[in-house]
Amino acid sequence: MTNQYDVIVVGGGVMGGSTAFQLAKRGYKILLLEKEQIGGKASSSAAGMIGAQVELHADNPMFQLARESRKQFPALANEIKELTGIDIEYRKNGMFKVALTKEEQREYQQVIETQNRLGEQADWIPAEEIPKHEPLLSDHLLGAMYVKGDGQVSAPDLTKGLLKSAAALNTNIKEYCEVKSFLQEQDQIIGVSTSEGNFYSQYVVVTAGAWTTQLIHESGIDLKGYPVKGECFSVITHKPLISRTIFSESCYIVPKKGGRLIVGATVKPYSFSQKITVQGIAYLLDKAKSILPSIEKAQWDKTWAGIRPQSVDGLPYLGEHPDYQNLFIANGHFRNGILLSPITGLIMADLIEGNKPTIDVDPFRIDRMFQQVK
């Protein structure tokens, strides 16, 4: 059996796009399979925050991963624009993590200290100085952690941009093609069985988001992950109400191009349902109004939901399958998928090539909580 492809990538979201793009750049011939439409699930539902310091703050492997990934965006934005015409709307416009309680204030101030010690800039903005930066925020805020180095992209454009960049190089994208199981010969994966027949390759990478667990189950291990639904809505004003992301424990508000704001996201574990609930919208509306009262005057835009893959210990899975050396998995990025997508693509490409990634990926290996099926 001659291999039709060097690598088959299973899943057409931001991780599949990033992985296919990095591999295509290195000259590999790729087949990317997506069971519905590319960019149709969680990747395009994200608000697009690049919140390396705001979401991930402790001195741990995840923080290293996040910082390293954040660095990739400026160059990546240029590459995608060049290859596809797509602007991923990368902006390093900073973030405010606002404190609504004394407890949050203490916690954020500690995080600032830790981050400063680790060489990252982060500052405490006392309540009275908030209006200088963001005049429309509620006057009930106790202050904010200000991270200059964080920023944002357009998640749908990043996802589409990565996938179309891969296509412009050497990636064949097939949509509406569902991978059912892996084809194996002894302890080798030799391809995949799909709704359109079998495809053969030297390597297979699974980047199927919340649908990864089921598929990997087929290969004999349980990934220890679960889906987490997140609902969002967006509104529009002619003049922007805020100039950077406002992040709180209960919701975030992300300013997009042309005066649009994305408000997200609810957290509903164990649900694959993409339906928007009245409850979710009511909750987000309430929280957003308490942080940015003038959002009431904005124009309602739309609602949507995404299903994010979460691992049991909160760390992503990045690595080889314990039993098959040519089967790779990138999964469990939960709500940091957009932020972590550039480094994930680089790591997966390195692992497949047999190179050592630029960052230690041992904490993210697949078998760390490994459990054999049956």
Place this chain on the structure above:
Amino acid sequence: MTNQYDVIVVGGGVMGGSTAFQLAKRGYKILLLEKEQIGGKASSSAAGMIGAQVELHADNPMFQLARESRKQFPALANEIKELTGIDIEYRKNGMFKVALTKEEQREYQQVIETQNRLGEQADWIPAEEIPKHEPLLSDHLLGAMYVKGDGQVSAPDLTKGLLKSAAALNTNIKEYCEVKSFLQEQDQIIGVSTSEGNFYSQYVVVTAGAWTTQLIHESGIDLKGYPVKGECFSVITHKPLISRTIFSESCYIVPKKGGRLIVGATVKPYSFSQKITVQGIAYLLDKAKSILPSIEKAQWDKTWAGIRPQSVDGLPYLGEHPDYQNLFIANGHFRNGILLSPITGLIMADLIEGNKPTIDVDPFRIDRMFQQVK
């Protein structure tokens, strides 16, 4: 100048449709002009309540009009179904007008008395009996006025149904054709000037909703009316949460086919804006939850807004122009347009034919608050 048409109807909403349909049935040749798309404005935005007794309760001309109009629906539904295949979803499934305060309770009980005296059935349902009829309503309600004879239709289907019925008979519908002014010879209107040129007819009827005032201004009188924006949203469940319309002072919830609920409507006078505000949605969500708590579990569907024409004294305008005997106006139905559309079409057709309408229309004549322009 030979007339191309017997009657030109200006405005492709529910009033234009009803008027054109009744005239077409009587053999007249009609031209209906709509500046954008038929059924594109307030008519299709309505929740479709037929709330003759719930919305209009006093012993006054409006109540007579409403009762007479309500009677027309069963036959009208059949005619439209026959001619176009469109089901207007007419249901005489009753309404609950729920009391949240002692004051409302007293008021509704008085209304019940009045209506009973006028020969209409209306009953008081005490709080403890509400669950027998509507088990999911809030247990904070003090009771409800129950009107068995009211009901509902699908407003978009009624509107489209009337217009397509007229088209199936003898009405030529032109969309994207805006009437700019009236063509006159001495004190006769002989047609209209539009963005597509002039059209001639023996009679002109203006049924242009909130856009009527401006157009009529051209003919030398001020109609004394103003636009009132109303915002709505809808949700969906598999099993219906309620079996009839729940009406309160602050919002109404109308059960539609297949488990859909329409929640409406905000009241924002003097606005032509069809934008949905965050404020409007937050308000309606809040009110709906206080009446029907389990709406929280429903699936979010969509939002929309309509601009309704309101007259200064709250009564519609139905009649001839004071200065031109062949110019007719039907306007100012505010939020009772769907309910009043059948009788309005009949009245306008009678007036144009020179017949006496079945109901006294003197209270609705155009010049009752008449003011000459300059």
Place this chain on the structure above:
Amino acid sequence: MTNQYDVIVVGGGVMGGSTAFQLAKRGYKILLLEKEQIGGKASSSAAGMIGAQVELHADNPMFQLARESRKQFPALANEIKELTGIDIEYRKNGMFKVALTKEEQREYQQVIETQNRLGEQADWIPAEEIPKHEPLLSDHLLGAMYVKGDGQVSAPDLTKGLLKSAAALNTNIKEYCEVKSFLQEQDQIIGVSTSEGNFYSQYVVVTAGAWTTQLIHESGIDLKGYPVKGECFSVITHKPLISRTIFSESCYIVPKKGGRLIVGATVKPYSFSQKITVQGIAYLLDKAKSILPSIEKAQWDKTWAGIRPQSVDGLPYLGEHPDYQNLFIANGHFRNGILLSPITGLIMADLIEGNKPTIDVDPFRIDRMFQQVK
């Protein structure tokens, strides 16, 4: 293990709806599982023809099935309207199967003879008489087979109507819940394993359309079927261009309510892709213009596609699984799913109850071309 449900129905399309509805009417407690949204696939993509005589004409089991199913629609329409408010738009308005070649003419005239012999009305309309019935058809037609007894429904409304009727009785509908495999104890199916965990029942019925084959493969047999993509488009006029379905070998044009026409459908075997191709639209446009030239003046509405399940011998599968007496399958209806849905629901309910169906189902049994997997 106590059963949570009497029957689990896998698949929320028209077959799942019909089966759940018939079972719910007989008092069973049903769980219906749908991997995405109910009515989201082929069932709602259909043009809704009830073409018992036009599509299926030979003296064979399929024709018997079709005739029996066609009889059910009037009563079914009433039941659904009553339970859910949904009008399925049933109309027995006949069909024209038009001949474009001498060969087609001969063939249709033979079919008419056969059908007349079988007691069904069907008439030949010579070219010169076509304009009396359908004045806008092309004058290149050689004649038409006219079937008075065929007609149509709205496929999306029938599908939703059946499902919501089932929900109104005793069916719990879960969307975004994908069935992965069957739970078994010895040779008994005891439930299903899904993306939301396990559910248990006495019987399982699979009505998953084109996705059935894969799922059934899990149970050890190959169903011998394949997906067939069909693309459609629709247009709108104010006055209807035709008054009944015009059917030809290359396309059909179905008049819907309010002047809408559905033109369908391409036939692309072995594709699960729901994408509309330029080629498909160009083909249908071309064919539709050759039959109904005035369609050129109509307003473009929209395009869509559905994936229909076809069996290898062209007959549906209706029956028990050869190895598991409590696992049932209804599949392979290809482009007659709407027509055959009422009888399919009745047959499945009878089979599950252990009753003999009103029609001989032996030709449709699962194991007729049965092949064991591995």
Place this chain on the structure above:
Amino acid sequence: MTNQYDVIVVGGGVMGGSTAFQLAKRGYKILLLEKEQIGGKASSSAAGMIGAQVELHADNPMFQLARESRKQFPALANEIKELTGIDIEYRKNGMFKVALTKEEQREYQQVIETQNRLGEQADWIPAEEIPKHEPLLSDHLLGAMYVKGDGQVSAPDLTKGLLKSAAALNTNIKEYCEVKSFLQEQDQIIGVSTSEGNFYSQYVVVTAGAWTTQLIHESGIDLKGYPVKGECFSVITHKPLISRTIFSESCYIVPKKGGRLIVGATVKPYSFSQKITVQGIAYLLDKAKSILPSIEKAQWDKTWAGIRPQSVDGLPYLGEHPDYQNLFIANGHFRNGILLSPITGLIMADLIEGNKPTIDVDPFRIDRMFQQVK
């Protein structure tokens, strides 16, 4: 009467946006009024070609205007991105004007000579060399005029970008506010009368596209222009089929970001209808296939239409109203609105400031074909 605003701009399309933006940059306080939603009409319907040499080739004032406007895009793209985050997708990727007949070949070769003489680059690509540049074009083409200096933007993003840039500076945008007439004192315009009341300003600029003629009629002159409807559709592929705009006499195909192609546009004079006709789509499909056969394999995306303002002599109107020195008009750009929008904004700002524009605008003055109304 104190002026509320320095300038009122009537019309929220690309011309209104460009004019407001240039004026806001110079420190003026602007009110922009739009009768529906900004960017809702022709501006956002355009394919976004910057075809200075392809569309306008003779040595005439229009060509000067086009060349001057084309120069503005690189800087404008940066300004808009900076102010709003919006990428207008400016690309100077050249255009091919393909010859399908000997006559077209001769004509284009002459145009090339003229343009070379005027200092602009333009080259003839013989048929056999076309595949080197665009391998998928039809092999029936006789050659192509290749203009390296032309290119494209995203028309909806340019329009929104200009408007939101103006808003970010000193422009108040009001949507759903229709200007009915001008307010005047003697021979001075002092403001406008709208559906939301009167607004006052020192200057008024009318940039209302195809709706300008009617409004200007109010001020006593006929603009001698008419609407021209244009229909378009778009398709998508993963890998781009072409790398630059392919322009022919009957249609153009414009490659957009991410593999999308826009095919346009029909030319239907005197129509305000935004409806898509079956005829229009069939025509464009046919033409596009004859130039780019492989478009058949693309995925159908969507259809739309725009109403473009055309002047009787084909030149735009740019200047002061003949009777009112403070009323300005920019109109009649037909299908070169996107290309001409930057220079139009600059010219209007110069004229209002009393400065001499950088280009001679005498050929575009309002009263060149001036006709007094009544």
